[in-house]
Amino acid sequence: MQKEKLWTKDFISTSIVNFVMMLSMYLLLVIMAPYATDQYDASASAAGLVASIFILGALTGRLFAGRQIERLGSKKMLIAGIVFFVVVTAGYFISAGIYFLVLIRFLHGIGVGLATTATSTIVAQIIPRSRNGEGIGYFSLSVVLATAIGPFVGLTLIKYAGYTSVFIFSLLMGMISFIIALPVKAPIVEHTASADTKGFKLSNFFEMRALPISIVMLIVSLAYSGILSFITSYAQEMNLMTASSYYFLVYAVIVFISRPFTGKLMDNRGSNSVAYPALVLFAIGMFMLSQANTNFAFLLAAAVIGLGYGNFQSCAQALAIKVTQPHRMGLANSTYFICMDLGLGVGPLALGFLVPLVGFKGLYSSMVLVILAGIAAYYLLHGRKDKETSPSFNPASSK
Template sequence: MNTTYWHRNFILILIGNALLFMVYNMQVPVLPLFGKALGFSPAQIGIIVGAIMFAALITRLLVPWFSHRFSKKVLLIGGIFLYLLAAIGYPLLSSFTLLVALRLFNGLGHGLTTTYFATSAADELPANKIGEGMGYFGVGTMVTASLAPLLALAIVQHYSFTAFFMTCTGILLAAMVAIFATTPRPKPVAVKTKAPIFDRQFLPQAGLVFILGILMSGVMTFTPIYAQRQHLSGISWFFFVAAVAGVVIRPSVGRSFDQHGPRRVLMISTLLLALGMALLAIINHNWLLITAGIFFGMADGAIYPTLQAWVFKQTTIANRDTATGMFLNAYDLGMGLGAVVLGGLVELAGYAGMFWTLAGIGIIYFVLGTILSQAPKSIDLPE
């Protein structure tokens, strides 16, 4: 196996990204519980959770402007710093309006970091190893994500929400140190083509990742509360096994993409996702919850990096930042809208009804993934 991309810069970027997403995944099960402890309704909790995605979306519309004026290293450090300020602010606020405002502020950092971590990693990869390299890059995220819910819920249960947010602050400081230690790469010498904010050639990937965002928002926002209402104690293990399943599957998914393209991966993983949603709709025991986590984790660990690698295969190096911004905006728009709309759906149909709805969307997703992932054209990038 060619591992020429395993050098200092790629490893530090992987570590920094993994630490930042550890904080993100620690907040996933805790923020809904934090909102519930403050007396917020499911719809309000959905708005708080989803607000970060809308702010990230707006931030990424400015990607061409940022990319022409600042290095990716500077933008990553700035994004982590915004994340850090938000983590400090959460335990100081109890007003719904102020928490939404802070979540939007957090979203500015989320938009910068998710865009420039991914593109910085891709810049370190040879063209024929994009799928494999981004698969391993995602493994770093999934490893920390596997630890995140266990650590987060243990801190909240045994200490306090304030101690939880202090832990997030320490992890973010470590991520910032990792990025400070990287060596900035020179800007690409490739001739730039016009890079619009919206590019029709990426509609298949954008549409599929948008639906994925809706499905993910339902699981990540409302599973902790639903499990609590069902008197199940295994929610931290749900997120743990999901992350482990994602770690295990990602390297093989990346190799499959490099050899066969996205279709085979998407057909299998979208079916697993629909099955996981159906299991969540009927959970009445911890073993069902954990089994759903395995299916959910395998699907998430396959779909997202496959769609992301597909985007990288179809864009030029010079336009990679803009293409990634469009891709991530589609995902975050799905996450943001999903959290808000599904929060309202919970109030109308209950948690089980919401998850049955997501299972139905999962079946539609399988059909769309099969149709849209026909053999894609790719741009030959320099090694």
């Protein structure tokens, strides 16, 4: 039996647009705090606000996109998000004080939230259902690559050409995204609005079927936020700065190599075949990181965490889409990313209070417990009934 086609023109174009948008996000994320300090003499807390307010903007954009994408269509939402992104990016060239910069960061986050919710929805609609895990695995590599390349590009541009070059690069990325997105043909999913979709209801902003796995993602991403926020400080304390500069590169390479295999495994054997091993590996990698005393041990932990968190991330997104009706895929993607962003955004604030009490080694050791809580949550919220959504499940045989 011939496999349904995955690598279509629209799939490739949408993945590239997502990569370019996320590249712009991550290259700005790492330079905004030092930019606020250098340009406006901002305090540490104000500089942190400039960097983190972006996440709040992205959450706002996802909430709006998740609800409106059914009515407007994913293609219109994508174009609107990119145009908004480009217009707001031009605001970085205006020097009008720290509060204006905070506003630009918030609005920039909204643009990225709108556009990336649309790209995820378009991809979910065009991927063959039989290759859902594999397709999401490949698509989400665009985020992994952006995570690894973005900070490197941003820091390199600052070093050789200054902050303005970063804003120019980001603006160009937005324009390129617009050009690539124009020819994309998003499927038209027919859906008639009902009385249930009117008024303020939780189900109008979140996809309830996708919420359980999204809650698990919130817990797991909270643990991962400790790495994003404190890995450089930890490496500096342990005198492992050489290894830290390669941490995300090793992480990205391992995820890039493993994702195609884990995606196919999920499609063929069900989500549990990927989720449980991935979460266990994440816990092991986190413990290894807490005990690392050499560059090799530090980077080995990065590789194990890549196999763990990196693959659970795409597995969870694929699950959120798999359990959702086609016309609710926009809300499913929005629900998933809102929970993940909450974990990554709230995590640093909460964990920041823990560092003075237990230190960085104690922080990463305690994150193992958070991951174990994530495993328990996965079992309770999805794992024990995953058989019902696996390709081999036969309802008649379960009676």
